[in-house]
Amino acid sequence: MEIKEYIASGVVELYALGSLSPAEKTEFDQKMLIYPELASELKNVQEVLENYSLASSRNPRPTLRSEFITKLSDSDQIKKEKSKTNSLDPSHRLTYKYLIAASLAALLISTFASWFFYNNWNDAEVRYVAALDEKNEIAQNYNLIKNTLDHTYSDLLMMRDENATVFMLLPVDSTKHFQARVYWNRYTRETYLDILALPQPEAGKQYQLWAFSEGLPVDAGVFEMVSEEGMQRVKNVAGADHWAVTVEPVGGSPSPSMDQMILQGRNS
Amino acid sequence: MLFSFLYKRKEYFIPIFSISLARRIKINEEDLIHLLTLREAKGFEILYDNYSAALYGVIHRIVQNDAIAEDVLQETFLKIWNNIGQYESAKGRLFSWMINIARNGAIDKIRSKEYTDQQKNRQLEKTVLSENAEMYSAYNPDTIGLRQIVQKLEPEYRQIVELLFFNGYSQSAAAEKLNIPLGTVKTRSRAALQKLRTYFSTEAGN
Numbered sequence: 469m470e471i472k473e474y475i476a477s478g479v480v481e482l483y484a485l486g487s488l489s490p491a492e493k494t495e496f497d498q499k500m501l502i503y504p505e506l507a508s509e510l511k512n513v514q515e516v517l518e519n520y521s522l523a524s525s526r527n528p529r530p531t532l533r534s535e536f537i538t539k540l541s542d543s544d545q546i547k548k549e550k551s552k553t554n555s556l557d558p559s560h561r562l563t564y565k566y567l568i569a570a571s572l573a574a575l576l577i578s579t580f581a582s583w584f585f586y587n588n589w590n591d592a593e594v595r596y597v598a599a600l601d602e603k604n605e606i607a608q609n610y611n612l613i614k615n616t617l618d619h620t621y622s623d624l625l626m627m628r629d630e631n632a633t634v635f636m637l638l639p640v641d642s643t644k645h646f647q648a649r650v651y652w653n654r655y656t657r658e659t660y661l662d663i664l665a666l667p668q669p670e671a672g673k674q675y676q677l678w679a680f681s682e683g684l685p686v687d688a689g690v691f692e693m694v695s696e697e698g699m700q701r702v703k704n705v706a707g708a709d710h711w712a713v714t715v716e717p718v719g720g721s722p723s724p725s726m727d728q729m730i731l732q733g734r735n736s
Numbered sequence: 737m738l739f740s741f742l743y744k745r746k747e748y749f750i751p752i753f754s755i756s757l758a759r760r761i762k763i764n765e766e767d768l769i770h771l772l773t774l775r776e777a778k779g780f781e782i783l784y785d786n787y788s789a790a791l792y793g794v795i796h797r798i799v800q801n802d803a804i805a806e807d808v809l810q811e812t813f814l815k816i817w818n819n820i821g822q823y824e825s826a827k828g829r830l831f832s833w834m835i836n837i838a839r840n841g842a843i844d845k846i847r848s849k850e851y852t853d854q855q856k857n858r859q860l861e862k863t864v865l866s867e868n869a870e871m872y873s874a875y876n877p878d879t880i881g882l883r884q885i886v887q888k889l890e891p892e893y894r895q896i897v898e899l900l901f902f903n904g905y906s907q908s909a910a911a912e913k914l915n916i917p918l919g920t921v922k923t924r925s926r927a928a929l930q931k932l933r934t935y936f937s938t939e940a941g942n
Contacts, residue, residue, distance in 0.1 A: 478926035484828075485900040485925060486836060487907050500827065507826060514832035516933045517901065521835050523882035526793035528809060529802075533784055536810055540780060540817070 471503045480506070484513040623660075623699050631655035635711045637733035648731055650677070650711050657704040659688055666731075668693055669715055676716045678724045679708035690720040710734050765830040772820040780817065787831070788813075791838040798842035798902055804854065808845050812838040843904035885935045893928035900925060 482488050483496050500506045626632060635650040647664040661677060669675055677688040688711075689703040713731040714724045763786050771779035791812055796805040815837050823833050845851050886894070899905040899913060900921075911918045 476926075478922035481926045481929045482900070482907065482922060484832070484929075485897070486839065486904070487900045487910075487925075489906075497827070507828075511829055512933065513929055514829045516929050516936060518829065518831050518835065519882055519936050520886055520897065520901075520932060521794050522790050523886040524793040524797050525789040525882075526796050527789050528792040528806065532806060532809070533781075533788070536784065536813060537777060537780060539810070540814075541777065 471499070471505060474499065475506065475509055480509050480513050484510060484517055619698065626653070626658070626660060626699070627651060629653055629655075633735055635708075635733045635735055637711055637713060637731040640729050640732060644730075646731055648713065650733070651699070652679075652705060652708055654707075657706055659702050659705050660699040661691060661702050662699050663691075663693065666693065666713075672718055673715050674718045674720065675713055675730075676720045676724070677702055678712045678714065679705040680710040680712065681707040682709070685712075685724050687720065687722070690716070690718075765825075769820060769823070769830065772817065780813075783816065784813065787834060790831075791834060794835055794838050794902075795842040798839065799845055799851070801854070804845060804851065805842075808838070808841045812841050815841070839901070839904070886932070888935055889928065889931060893924065893931060896921065896924050897928050897932075 479488070479492070479496060483493065488496060496506075500510070627634075631653045633652050633654060635652065637648040637650060639646040646666050648666060649662040649664060651660040651662070653659075659677075659679075666675070674690045675693075676690045678685045679688050680686070686705055686708070687703065688705050691700060691702060694700055711731075711733055712724065712729050714721075714726070715728040715730060716725060763782060768779075768782065768786070771782055773779075788809065792805060792809050795808045795812065796802070799805050799808060812834070816834055819837075823830060889897075895914065896910065899910045900907075905913065907918060907921045911921050914921075916924070
């Protein structure tokens with residue numbers, strides 16, 4: 469007989485309902501070994517009957533639970549709770565063995581964890597110090613850059629000021645390549661010198677800047693040959709239409725030595 | 737994070753039904769079988785907590801008496817407890833296996849002389865028990881949905897399932913009782929269970 473027909477005949481349902489004759493039941497059991505679809509069909513039908521049975525669920529008397537459990541343990545059907553007084557009980561000793569094993573394992577784990585976290589901490593400490601150094605270095609660099617920038621920015625502001633006048637100082641001896649520039653603010657009277665090309669003065673000598681207003685020289689101060697690029701501020705000057713640089717003894721002179729003039733220039 | 741594996745066992749209790757209408761039974765069958773084979777009190781407690789209402793319901797329905805039903809329930813649990821090794825998952829579901837033990841125990845009981853004798857005193861006993869009975873033996877509220885579905889089944893179908901399953905009638909006895917041909921018993925019980933299956937699966941799908 470085809471298994472589909474067998475299923476369709478209702479035999480699965482009767483099996484699940486428990487209503488097959490012993491001979492029919494044996495036949496079914498044998499077929500179930502051969503046809504897996506028979507077993508899965510049976511489980512489907514059983515699930516329906518389970519739900520059908522659950523529909524009549526009824527809570528038994530609440531005390532029945534403990535009565536059953538007492539009866540079961542009295543008749544040794546249930547493993548007895550482990551005795552707490554008899555320490556020679558082998559199962560009890562086994563419990564201790566497990567406890568000791570567990571605590572050793574815990575110790576091992578915590579030792580390992582301590583070592584692990586100590587290493588981590590050390591590592592973090594080293595890296596923290598390195599990061600701190602790096603931070604300081606960056607801060608220094610920043611300050612340096614900020615100073616330069618401030619300086620450059622104030623120079624730029626000074627040059628861009630609407631009251632600023634620029635004087636180009638060119639060599640008196642035209643064979644030399646000396647050069648300098650003077651920025652003079654006629655409102656604030658501030659004066660800045662930008663050395664473009666000048667040799668170091670001889671020992672005992674110093675350069676001195678002079679402003680000429682209507683032919684009269686005014687001392688604008690001696691200056692050093694500074695190594696960095698940039699402006700240096702000299703003395704404030706009240707008025708100027710013409711500038712000159714002379715070579716004077718160290719400390720400067722009250723009036724210019726006109727024969728020692730190396731640079732001069734007008735408003736460019 | 738180091739000890740998170742300890743919490744993994746929380747997934748222990750999962751409903752056994754693909755149709756999870758009845759939330760009463762909350763343990764995986766394989767887990768339960770394993771627990772029962774350990775033969776520790778915990779296993780019995782879980783067995784009892786998960787199945788006592790269902791099995792007591794089946795038994796009570798057959799024997800119609802609280803005291804007898806309690807006896808049969810105890811015998812049933814004892815059989816499950818002692819014979820769990822004989823259960824074969826290839827031959828059907830565990831819960832069905834338990835229901836059959838309960839059902840057969842109850843049917844055997846009502847056919848016994850002891851039961852027939854007790855029935856003579858039943859009238860008296862019933863008046864004594866009924867007052868208490870109503871207090872704790874109320875139908876389990878978790879299964880209201882299932883009861884409503886079962887009540888949707890047409891009377892002729894319900895009748896055949898009741899006779900065969902809960903009263904232990906043989907096919908021929910059922911045919912005789914209902915006055916229908918033997919072949920009809922087969923086709924009708926198949927139709928009844930297929931109807932129920934559709935009802936359960938549509939309800940569960942909702």
